[in-house]
Amino acid sequence: MSNVPMTVSGEAALRKELDQLKKVDRPRITQAIAEAREHGDLKENAEYHAAREQQSFNEGRIMEIESKLSNAQVIDVTKIPYSGKVIFGTTVDLINVESEATVTYRIVGDDEADVKQNLISVSSPIARALIGKEEGDVVVVKAPGGDVEYEIDRVQHI
Template identity: 85%
Template sequence: MNKVPMTVQGEAALRQELDRLKKVDRPRISQAIADAREHGDLKENAEYHAAREQQSFAEGRIIEIESKLAGAQVIDVTQIAPTGKVIFGTTVTLLNVDTDATVVYRIVGDDEADVRNNLISVSSPIARALIGKEEGDVVVVRAPGGDTEYEIDRVEHL
């Protein structure tokens, strides 16, 4: 089985969600099912069917998270000596060569990616173009929207 890279923060977030699902949501849903059963005929009991649907979703998510954690290779970038090179987990400040606009991205695992929070997947076109490059390098990012040139302004191991 191939290991999937994940940051320490990504692992902590998944473990927190798993803990909530098991200790809070699962008992709450079980109680809702028990309460709905007391109302009688289950065939036409909307509360019962809604609770069973919630249970199905929660159990599926628990299995999914446990699988992701089992296949995760947690990488703590703060324990890696800074080299100035872009690697998984680093935060990169980029300068758009054409517009002089600055953008900051952190390269994370696929499950952690959230572009609105400037967390980009290690398998994204931007990250693939940046990996292995150093501060001062100019990279061309080939994306569906067209090619864009960026200069790597700063690489941080946060």
């Protein structure tokens, strides 16, 4: 499997979630299964089946996170010499050429992406258009509603 790019904060968040799943959720679910077993007949025991389903989801998520962390390529952008170019982990201020609206995005790994917090995936169309460009460059982003032109106003390595 290939390396998964991830920011330092993204790795920390996944490790925190993994810790929660293993140390808090797993014992709670195991206890719920034990309590449901005490109620007798397992065929018609909704509590037992619900707890087993929770256990399945929890264990699946644990395996998924462990896999991602084992393949993670953690990139600390603050340790990369500033070149002025847009790279993974940078924060970019954009100006829509047509409407002159401004927006700020940080380019992060796929698991960290959250458009509501202006965190965009490195594999998104906007990020792919921005990577390697510099302040003052105009990029064309192929969006579902048509091409959108943005001017790169500022690039920050935060």
